[in-house]
Amino acid sequence: MSILITGADGYVGWPTALRIASETDERVVLTDNFARRRWVEEVGSVSATPVSDMDERLEAARTELGLSNLSFVEGDLTERAFVDQLLAVHEPSTVVHAAAQPSAPYSQINGERANYTQHNNLQSTRNLLWGLEEAGMTDTHFVETTTTGVYGAPEFPIPEGGATMENDGERDEVPFPAMAGSWYHLTKSHDAANMRLAHKQFGIPISDVRTAIVYGTETEETRPDDRLKTRFDFDYYFGTVGHRFSAQAVAGYPVTVYGKGEQRKPFVSLEDTVEGLAALALMDPAERDDDHVVYNQVTRAISIVEMAETIADVGEEFDLNVDVEHFENPRDEDETHEMEIENERYMGLIGSQAQSFEEGLQDIFESLTAREETIKSHEDRFLPGVLTE
Template identity: 75%
Template sequence: MTVFVTGADGYIGWPTALRIATQTNDRVLLVDNFARREWVESVGSTSAVPVTDIDERIAAAEEVHGLTNLSFVEGDLTDKETVDRLLSIHEPETIIHTAAQPSAPYSQINGERANYTQHNNLQATRNLLWGLEEHDLTDTHFIETTTTGVYGAPEFPIPEGGATMENQGERDEVPFPAMAGSWYHLTKSHDAANMRLAHKQFGIPISDVRTAIAYGTETEETAADPRLATRFDFDYYFGVVAHRFCAQAVAGYPMTVYGRGEQRKPFVALEDAVEGLAQLALADPETRPDDHTVYNQVTRSISIVEIAETIADVADEFDLDVDVKHFENPREEDETHKMEIENDRYADLIGGQSTTFEEGVREVLGTLVDYRETVEAHEDRFLPGVLVDDENDDTVVEFDDDDSSEAAHSSATPEDE
């Protein structure tokens, strides 16, 4: 049997592929086009943690973990012929789709990048879903990392997937309305709708994994050897808020909190995100659900000010002098919004949270201290500024949003918040 992992060069995709490969003898086929590396380079940044090329990664996985079931194909999933060829040759029983352009700020820079993000993300997903139908592979379990960002920030607890609507005395379960706040997040809203339709029309078993802001630098498998490390972005465009704050702490910058900063955001540790995807991928085909299931891949909500204060506290262990500064909020938003997200289904899947936020921060700071020079060399990328688009020789002004990219999710692909 074969498991596909798309976006396998990315932050979540690579450690997920390793986790699966260590727990099965099935072939694990990695697919990516390395676009994530190009996107990060285009905004003047880099991964803080050195990322080896895919051939060296796979060789290290065999040497360190004894894995012989990993293989790689370079391919652009927006090209239908590429997808058709992959599906017809390899006939996967499971697809974990983490590939996407994952950054909300990147998608907001200008119309060109908004169009690119939507075409890249939506076309890849449609090609895969239609490919399964057209190649008679509708029993394939399709698992995609979307995002909790599709929910927006409602004032009521967010359900794990659907919602109950009542009108004129009648009630029914309906998909949660798309309340996304960026051109990137809307791609995941559209993907969620397309997956629901593909299940209804084609009968494809679907797991829509709505990933929260993922944080952390390693998993059990990647920690075994530096060549197996996953990428770690810390810039304004592709680094999540917790990662940026940690990088600022290491570089001696104050962590800036707008207003009170009590608004909560959903988070999940990289280890917990990878474990959930692996559990879904390794589910017994004879007993796994054949329906459409939504998982809220989140372990807890954390306020912006709590993130900063936790990092400041842990930073003392590394002899880092860190300040938390509050500034007047330039945006109109509820600075005390207490986001609540139901996650019972996902918690059952992973058996509960394995990593606390404080432990995750300690891991991140410990890693970044080792790569302080790289962080400091790119410290101008912590905040939005003015970039020059070398390809088109024009200047673009950045979109100002403190949420950064989401999770992650990944490469050719994605990510999350």
């Protein structure tokens, strides 16, 4: 038996694999097809932090962290034969599925990328779920990082997963409606529905982890050696808003806030993300409350203007003069949206928030100021542009 981590070369997948391997003696099997590296290169950008190749990463995990229970298999999860062989050989007791094309802007470029995103993400998840069923492995705990983006931006507090629907005096609990706003986010809405169906039809225990916007560059396991670092994208397509703003500050650009900027977005640190996924991967089956559980992986909501002002304040500690500028909002959105998300179930996994936004920014600026030239040489990637392919 083993624990399988998909998307293990990625921003979240790699440090999650290190955390899980450090807390278990079980074999931890990593798989990836290195597509994220190709996608970022395709849009003309790079990771600000150096990303070692997988052999170097595994060697550093052995020598620096003492981890001898990691192994890697390269392959494409959209290929059913590969998935079937992966499951048959390694017989995972838990699958942590973190593999996906994760960028909403990339999925919105054109029809080709929208189609690619939906095929890649949905086919991978379906192959894994059906693979478990047809291999007779329906006791395997299936954990997937979906996204809080499946909820959209409703005007009421967002529950952890379900919703109560009332019609003609009758009430029932139903799945939260898919209100996603991009072709990428819809893949996670479909994944959530497919996981629910796989639980209903096959009995597979499911943990649907709806991950907020993740920030940070380090976890406990990535700090000792540069070969252990995870990637950090800062371009328009793959850089999340906090990461992109931070990189702009390092490059000498003002942090741009559209409109009032009082609309709040859900955030979670990389450290807290990794801790939550590891807790689920290593959870005793007897401790699970239910065989289909939704977790809102978020520690707090932060407004765009608060984020910008905090980036400016922390930037001063690194001798950066960061201006915050407001511009007319080109988007049709509520600039005062509160974004309330329930997270009691998720906080029960991690106990308490390990890293605040300010502490995460300290890590980010420490990493980025050491690589200022890399950012400045790709500063044209802060905005959408012509693709290299």
